[in-house]
Amino acid sequence: MAELTIDGRKVEVAAGTNLIEAARKLAIDIPYYCYHPALAPVGSCRMCQVEILDPGKPPRVAIACRTEATQGLNVSTTGKDCVAARAATLEFLLANHPLDCPICDKAGECDLQDFTYRHGHGAGRFSEPKREKLKHELIGDHILLDQERCILCTRCVRFMDEYAKSPSLVVAGRGDRNVIAIFPGEPIHSNYEGNLADICPVGALTLKEFRFKSRVWDLSSEESVCTGCDRGCSVLLETKRNRLLRVRPRVNLQVNGHFMCDQGRFGLLDAANPVAREELGWVKGARVTAAEAATALATTLAAERGRWLVLLSARLTGEELLLATAVLGPLAKQLAWVPTAASGGDDILFTGRRAPNEKALERLSVPALDEAAAAKVLAEPATAGLLCFDAALAARLLAQAKGKRLALVDVVRDFDPAAGKAPHGAELFVPGTLASEKDGTFLNVDAVLQRARRAQRWPQGTVAEAALLLQVAATASLSVAALTQKPDLTFALLEALGQPGMLLNQLPDDGVKLTPTAAAVSA
Amino acid sequence: MENYLSTEFRRATPLFLEEARAKGRYRTAQRVFETLTPEQVVDEVKNSGLRGRGGAWFPTGIKWSFMPKEPLKGPSYLVINADEGEPGTFKDRQIMEKDPHLLLEGILIGSFAIRAETAFLYIRGEYKLAHDTLAQAIAELEAAGILGDAAFGTKRKMRIVLHRGAGAYICGEETALLNSLEGRRGEPRPKPPFPAVWGAFGRPTSVNNVETLANVPAILEKGAAWYKSAGTAQAPGHLLFGVSGAVERPGCFELPLGTTARELVERWAGGVKGGRRMKAFIPGGASTGFLPPDRLDVPMDPESLRKEGTMLGTGGIIVIPEGVEIVDAARVFSRFFRHETCGQCSPCREGSAWSDQVVGRFQRGEGRTEDFVLLDAIMRGSKQRTICVFPEAFAGPLGSAVKHFKDDLMAVSARRAAADAGSGAAAHGTASHG
Ligand SMILES: Cc1cc2nc3c(=O)[nH]c(=O)nc-3n(C[C@H](O)[C@H](O)[C@H](O)COP(=O)(O)O)c2cc1C
Ligand code: SF4
Ligand code: SF4
Numbered sequence: 005m006a007e008l009t010i011d012g013r014k015v016e017v018a019a020g021t022n023l024i025e026a027a028r029k030l031a032i033d034i035p036y037y038c039y040h041p042a043l044a045p046v047g048s049c050r051m052c053q054v055e056i057l058d059p060g061k062p063p064r065v066a067i068a069c070r071t072e073a074t075q076g077l078n079v080s081t082t083g084k085d086c087v088a089a090r091a092a093t094l095e096f097l098l099a100n101h102p103l104d105c106p107i108c109d110k111a112g113e114c115d116l117q118d119f120t121y122r123h124g125h126g127a128g129r130f131s132e133p134k135r136e137k138l139k140h141e142l143i144g145d146h147i148l149l150d151q152e153r154c155i156l157c158t159r160c161v162r163f164m165d166e167y168a169k170s171p172s173l174v175v176a177g178r179g180d181r182n183v184i185a186i187f188p189g190e191p192i193h194s195n196y197e198g199n200l201a202d203i204c205p206v207g208a209l210t211l212k213e214f215r216f217k218s219r220v221w222d223l224s225s226e227e228s229v230c231t232g233c234d235r236g237c238s239v240l241l242e243t244k245r246n247r248l249l250r251v252r253p254r255v256n257l258q259v260n261g262h263f264m265c266d267q268g269r270f271g272l273l274d275a276a277n278p279v280a281r282e283e284l285g286w287v288k289g290a291r292v293t294a295a296e297a298a299t300a301l302a303t304t305l306a307a308e309r310g311r312w313l314v315l316l317s318a319r320l321t322g323e324e325l326l327l328a329t330a331v332l333g334p335l336a337k338q339l340a341w342v343p344t345a346a347s348g349g350d351d352i353l354f355t356g357r358r359a360p361n362e363k364a365l366e367r368l369s370v371p372a373l374d375e376a377a378a379a380k381v382l383a384e385p386a387t388a389g390l391l392c393f394d395a396a397l398a399a400r401l402l403a404q405a406k407g408k409r410l411a412l413v414d415v416v417r418d419f420d421p422a423a424g425k426a427p428h429g430a431e432l433f434v435p436g437t438l439a440s441e442k443d444g445t446f447l448n449v450d451a452v453l454q455r456a457r458r459a460q461r462w463p464q465g466t467v468a469e470a471a472l473l474l475q476v477a478a479t480a481s482l483s484v485a486a487l488t489q490k491p492d493l494t495f496a497l498l499e500a501l502g503q504p505g506m507l508l509n510q511l512p513d514d515g516v517k518l519t520p521t522a523a524a525v526s527a
Numbered sequence: 528m529e530n531y532l533s534t535e536f537r538r539a540t541p542l543f544l545e546e547a548r549a550k551g552r553y554r555t556a557q558r559v560f561e562t563l564t565p566e567q568v569v570d571e572v573k574n575s576g577l578r579g580r581g582g583a584w585f586p587t588g589i590k591w592s593f594m595p596k597e598p599l600k601g602p603s604y605l606v607i608n609a610d611e612g613e614p615g616t617f618k619d620r621q622i623m624e625k626d627p628h629l630l631l632e633g634i635l636i637g638s639f640a641i642r643a644e645t646a647f648l649y650i651r652g653e654y655k656l657a658h659d660t661l662a663q664a665i666a667e668l669e670a671a672g673i674l675g676d677a678a679f680g681t682k683r684k685m686r687i688v689l690h691r692g693a694g695a696y697i698c699g700e701e702t703a704l705l706n707s708l709e710g711r712r713g714e715p716r717p718k719p720p721f722p723a724v725w726g727a728f729g730r731p732t733s734v735n736n737v738e739t740l741a742n743v744p745a746i747l748e749k750g751a752a753w754y755k756s757a758g759t760a761q762a763p764g765h766l767l768f769g770v771s772g773a774v775e776r777p778g779c780f781e782l783p784l785g786t787t788a789r790e791l792v793e794r795w796a797g798g799v800k801g802g803r804r805m806k807a808f809i810p811g812g813a814s815t816g817f818l819p820p821d822r823l824d825v826p827m828d829p830e831s832l833r834k835e836g837t838m839l840g841t842g843g844i845i846v847i848p849e850g851v852e853i854v855d856a857a858r859v860f861s862r863f864f865r866h867e868t869c870g871q872c873s874p875c876r877e878g879s880a881w882s883d884q885v886v887g888r889f890q891r892g893e894g895r896t897e898d899f900v901l902l903d904a905i906m907r908g909s910k911q912r913t914i915c916v917f918p919e920a921f922a923g924p925l926g927s928a929v930k931h932f933k934d935d936l937m938a939v940s941a942r943r944a945a946a947d948a949g950s951g952a953a954a955h956g957t958a959s960h961g
Contacts, residue, residue, distance in 0.1 A: 047717040048871040050912055065912065070717055092908025096877035129901055132884040155873065175712065175871075178695065180880035182870040 008077040023068035023079055024052055034081055035090065035119045037097075037205045038157040039069040042262045043166055049157050050093045051119065055083035065089055087123070094124040100135045100180070101206075102152045110207030112220040116155065137183055144172075144192030146212050146266065147200050151183045154208035160184060160200050167263065168196040169352070184208070195354055198269045202252055203262075213273060217249045226459035227254060227513060229446050231275075231319060231360035231439045232268030235353050236448030238514065239264060239272070241440055241459035248276035248440060248460060256514040259452055265354040276440045276460060278417035283463040286426030286433035297434045298467040298475055301391075301411055304432060305335050306480035311388035312411070313381050315401075316341045316370060318359035320393060321444025322453070323493035323508075324469045325364050326500055330484050331477045337387055340373040341365045342397055355449055360439070364447040367501050367518075379404040393436065393469075399428045413469065434472060437462045442470075443508065445494055447518070453498070454515035455508060528757040531745040532738070532767055533781040535626040541660045544667040547628040553673065555748040556635045560679040565596075568640040572743065574751035576763040580618075581608055581699075581736030582812070582840050584762065584829045587743075593723035594641040595731050603731040605643040606708065606722075607634060607740060609650040609657070610692055610699035613812035614863060615843035618767035619737035621779050623650070623657035626741075627664035633740030634687060635678070636747055641733050644684045649704050652694045662689055696867035700915050701734035703869060714869040715915035738767055758784035759828045762839075768827065770796035772846035773803065785831070789823035791844055804849040807932070811840025813860050814920035816927030817853060837927065852939050853932040854889045857924050861886045864921035872917075874909035879921045881905055886925070889936055892943030899929055 006019040010027050017026045022045065027034045037049035047070045055063040056071070057078040065085050080086065097116065105111040137151035161173045161184065172192040176185040186192060192200075201211045223242040230237040230251070238256035242249055251272045253264035285297020292300075305312060314336035316328055333339045341362075349356025365372070373381070375397075382390050382405040389409030392398035398412055411432040419427060426433045439446075441462040447453050462468060467475070470493075477484045490496035494508035503518055535542045547553070559568060573588025594603055607630075611619040622630050634646050650658050665687050668674040678685035690708055692698050698707045702716035705727050726732020742764055746754050755763040762784040768791050771777045775797030782791070788810060792798065799805050807817040810827065815837045818825075825831050829839045847856055861883035870876035882905050885898050906926055909918035928936060 046871070048873070048914060050873050053912065089908065089912055092904065092912070093873050095904075096873045096881070096908065099877050099881055129904075130881065132881065132888075135880075156870070156876070158871070177870075178697075179865055179868040179870040180876050182876065 006073045006075045006077070008073050008075070008079065010079045011081055017073050019073060019075070021073045023054060023071045023073060026073045027068065027079075027081065032081055033122075034068045035115070035123055036069060037115060037155055038159060040159050040163075040203060040262075043159060043162045045069040046158065046162070049097075049155070051090060053086045053089040053093070055080040055086045057083075090119075090123045091125055094120055095128060095130075097155050098124070098128050099130040099132075100152070101155070102134065104153070108153065108207035109210045109214060109216070109220075110153075110204075114207060115205035135180060142191070142212065143186045144194070144197045146197050146270070147192060148210050148212055148215065149184060150208050150210070151185075153206050154184055154204075155206055156182055156184070157205060158184075159203045159205070160209055163196075163199060163203055164192070164194065167352070168194045168199075170194040170196070195265045195267060195350060196263060196352065198266045199253065199263045211250070213270065214250050218244045223249060224459075226457040227455070228440065228459060229360070229448075229454045229456040230264055230268040230272060231446065231456070232265070232271045232358065233349070233355045234318075234357045234360055234362055234449040235260060235268075235355050236360055236446050236452065236454055237264040237268055237353060238454065239268070241272070241276070241457075243459050246460050248273060254513075256454075258514055258517060259448060259450070259454070260353055263353065265350075265352070267348075267354055272440070275415075276438055278415060278438075280417060280419050281435075281463070282416045282419040282421070282427055282433070283435055283466070284421075285435060286430060288431055289424075289426065291421060291426075294435050294465050294467045297432060298472050299479075301413075301432045301434055301472070302476040302479035304411065305332075305391070305476055308388050309335050309480070311337050311386065312391050313337055313378070313387050313389070314339045314391045315373075315378060315393065315397065316365060317393035317397070317414075318344065318362040318365055319439065320361060320469060321439070321442060321456070322361060322364045322447060322497045323444045324473070325361065325368060325370070326493060326497045327470055327473045327484065327487065329368055329370060330487055331473045331480075331482060332391070334482060335476070335480055336391070338371075338373075338381055340371045340378065342375055342378055342394075343372050357449070360448075361446045363449060363451060364445075364497075364501075367447065367451075375400065382408055389431070395428060398430075402428065413472065435463070435466060437466060437468045442468060445497065445508070445511070447501075448515075451518040451520070452515045453501075453511070453518055455494075455511045528753070528765070528783070530765065530781045532629070532741055532765055533621070533779070535629070536621050536779065538625055541624065541664070542626050542628060543664065544628060544671060552628050552744075553632055553635075555744045556632045556639075556673075557679045559636050559639055559747055560681050560683060563639075565640050565642055568636060568747065571751055572640065572746060575746045575754040576751070576761070577739065577742055577746060577754070578762055578829070579736055580738035580742070580766065580841070581701075581734075582613065582814075582838075584839065587735065587739055590723070590733055590735070591637070591640050593721070594733055595723075597642060599642065601730055602645060603641055603643045604727045604733075605634065605638045605641055605646040606701075606705065606727055606732055606734045607646060607648040607737060608699060608701060608704060608734055609648055609654070609737045610696075610704060611651055611654070611737070612696035612699040612867075613814065613841045613843060614860070615769060615771055615809060615812045615845040616841040617769050617771075617843070618779050618841070620654060620657055621767065622737055622741050623654065624660055627661050629741050629744065630661075630737055631664055631668060631687070633743040635673070635685065636743050637733070637735060637740050638685060639683070641731075643733075644686065646685075646687045647690055647708055647727060648687055649690050649692060649698075649708055651699075652692045658689065658691055665689065695869075696863075697869045697915075697917070700917070703915070704734065705732065712869075714871050715917075717914050759826070759830070761830050762828045766827070766842045768795075769841070769843035770846070771843065772808075773800040773848040773851075774798065774846050775800055785826040785828045787824050787826055788818075788844055791827070792823065792846060796844075796846075799846060799848050801848075805846060806849045806851060807847045807853060807856075809843075809845040809847070809924075811838055812843045813845075813863065814838075814923040815840040816923035816925075817847070817856070817931060818927065819931050836930070837923070852935075853928050854886065854936050854939050857928045857936075858883075858886050858890050860924040861921065864917070868917050868921070872909075872913035875913045875918050875921075878905045878909040878918060882921065882925055889940045890943075892940050892945075892947055894937060894940030896937070899933065902929055 237260035
């Protein structure tokens with residue numbers, strides 16, 4: 005450990021911590037561009053200059069990102085030399101900047117704008133012709149490059165090299181002809197491309213998918229969890245008028261660090277804005293309200309107790325799964341879930357298991373059935389039908405057990421009501437809700453339980469899964485008081501998982517890491 | 528003191544091994560390998576006061592003493608800086624083209640001193656003749672068993688790897704050179720770590736200039752006391768001074784440090800060409816900037832020139848005669864530096880380009896008095912604020928032009944503006960974009 009002084013305040017950090025991070029502990033903001041906590045520091049932008057005060061010597065200007073905290077170090081972020089140095093750096097960076105903030109997606113969250121307000125001069129003195137470079141060029145599947153806005157911090161280059169392990173960007177040229185570029189004819193091809201728009205401190209790298217969609221200050225933002233795979237990256241879901249317009253990673257050092265993958269980012273975007281979503285219910289070939297469909301489902305399950313195969317889905321929240329085990333367990337012939345095979349995972353973040361809450365199903369001891377076994381149970385004469393929370397799985401199973409009845413609860417997109425047929429020919433269809441439409445928890449692959457907050461409203465009239473389950477319980481005269489009498493369902497869930505209870509509202513922003521279960525410990 | 532660097536410079540063809548050995552070459556290196564310890568070599572060089580000839584004038588013995596001592600967990604390297612990119616500088620080239628074995632003997636002794644078994648000789652790409660000459664001389668040493676698994680028949684291995692640069696001034700900066708040598712982009716590395724800790728391929732490395740190493744055999748042969756008998760107390764020995772520009776006999780002259788620029792220009796280079804008057808001179812390569820002729824009697828050594836607000840640099844004098852405008856000379860340099868900065872540091876990349884644009888305006892007759900404040904801000908915002916000292920280099924000609932020739936700059940600008948107004952011409956001279 006090293007105790008040092010920054011702007012007259014003492015702070016203790018691990019020896020070797022750089023001064024940007026040491027200052028952060030004191031909530032002192034040292035501005036920077038090329039530095040990024042997840043990348044090796046290069047010290048080239050010269051924005052993080054501070055002063056080192058050695059007794060008996062004049063203050064020495066140094067870059068904070070590459071100066072290590074040592075015992076007794078005395079640092080000033082407000083000395084006149086470093087203030088002047090930072091202002092000079094900004095004037096240099098702005099000299100050839102196009103200043104096209106009014107049409108730039110980054111405006112409002114741009115470090116060039118923000119630092120200029122905080123550390124820059126009011127007016128620039130540059131009166132020469134500005135450099136012209138390449139503008140809005142698509143350099144991958146998602147990213148547009150504007151070389152004129154670029155401040156050449158090289159975060160993007162280093163991100164692709166060091167983090168994405170897919171070297172795709174270079175600095176080409178020399179001096180003021182330097183540009184960020186792809187290798188000719190070789191666009192970025194990586195599952196981590198989207199992060200470039202987040203790490204670019206200016207508007208040089210922007211997302212095709214977000215381009216001109218909204219000013220960032222018009223977005224509402226909710227802290228949530230990505231449901232693209234069971235990594236469960238911490239994310240921000242950003243909406244405008246109930247449409248999800250942007251997904252960004254949120255820093256969570258025990259889950260995803262600073263980043264997320266494109267499968268998640270663009271998958272969520274797609275999933276959350278379903279095209280031609282079926283918002284009404286279906287009962288025996290008739291299109292009805294969701295409430296009517298919910299009632300029909302509840303009545304059927306209560307009347308045909310012990311005859312339905314019920315398959316839960318890992319896309320449901322932990323609270324929904326807990327409720328489902330309590331309600332559907334006693335009513336089903338068999339309650340189970342079908343594990344998802346991993347495909348396309350990598351050793352960075354993406355696990356390839358597109359089932360965000362499988363760990364909760366496991367820990368709640370819901371029995372797992374593989375698809376063939378599930379099809380066999382369904383085909384048994386004693387099985388009346390399948391209640392399934394996953395439309396794709398239902399379709400596959402029914403193809404193997406033809407003629408069986410289907411009750412489906414899921415979000416269905418690309419639906420054409422004019423065809424006069426319920427989704428997947430279900431006898432009962434209750435429209436489900438999206439993860440982004442409800443508040444609940446997901447348990448990730450490393451047993452971190454995180455909260456996904458509601459970022460969108462569900463369609464009017466929807467009977468969300470939890471309400472549906474409670475209605476089923478009431479219809480079948482099952483008591484769920486053991487759960488509903490708890491402070492909240494998250495509290496009950498944590499207890500069911502063998503953890504101390506905690507309210508949903510008490511969950512820390514980066515989630516709670518669960519202790520291993522007794523079973524896992526003895527295994 | 529007799530000359531020890533330039534004895535072969537008047538030859539038509541290079542001095543190759545057979546003849547070199549006949550002249551006693553490699554006897555010193557052999558004695559070093561057979562009878563001395565690395566510490567003894569480092570001490571002798573330290574005592575001699577030899578300072579690096581690449582421009583920074585850092586004491587060579589001290590640099591070598593930073594290198595790790597045995598036992599080593601991996602190799603140390605000697606890297607020879609033969610990139611010689613500083614405008615007005617052509618001394619290393621003379622050594623390599625005429626007397627390759629002088630350098631190679633220095634490399635052998637230097638490698639011995641820092642316990643390196645591999646030396647990388649990084650030579651600027653344009654030096655084709657020097658490269659080919661060295662390649663031949665190295666092959667001779669390999670054939671003679673001086674390089675190889677048993678250098679001079681001792682247990683030491685020794686090899687020299689020649690590597691050609693691709694034509695970038697910045698690759699002369701020692702850490703950019705190391706990156707380039709490794710196949711990376713030629714950009715200076717932030718320091719620390721210094722090359723003695725993290726150099727070529729992540730190994731401890733000493734980077735030394737060609738001329739520096741060429742001094743070493745004589746020091747080991749004749750001793751530190753002999754070496755200190757020439758030059759100044761703080762900068763002993765001889766220097767290969769270059770004199771170019773408007774002089775009668777441009778060339779490379781071996782003289783003691785502390786010789787005046789006047790003696791070099793008037794006596795050795797034959798004075799300003801055609802008997803014209805001198806407008807200004809550059810003492811030690813482009814980055815040392817302009818001095819007015821009244822400074823001709825300043826001794827050419829690092830300390831004396833520092834007192835004049837400039838540097839000795841590489842000792843390459845450039846003479847600018849009356850009739851050449853300072854603004855035009857300054858523009859040549861501002862374009863050079865704008866072109867050659869690696870561009871990773873914001874202040875250097877933008878400052879070198881911006882100041883070039885401003886100088887360009889002066890050149891076109893569009894100078895403004897407030898531009899001097901601006902130029903000063905550009906230099907202050909970039910000097911000592913970047914990864915390497917490149918801003919100090921571009922501020923050399925720029926700052927000295929403003930310091931010594933401010934009125935001249937304004938007057939020339941005004942004159943050209945008036946001429947443009949008179950002729951209705953839009954552009955002037957060599958003005959380029961922006
Ligand atoms: C921009 C720049 C260019 C340089 N170019 C050269 C060069 O061409 N040759 C050289 O020997 N040193 C050059 N140097 C100096 C080297 O960084 C280094 O100081 C030198 O090679 C060390 O050798 P010495 O101690 O023998 O002088 C340059 C330095 C800078 C900042
Ligand atoms: S594109 Fe963005 S991240 Fe990349 S160097 Fe330019 S400013 Fe930095
Ligand atoms: S100061 Fe200039 S030349 Fe040196 S590393 Fe920075 S940008 Fe490159």
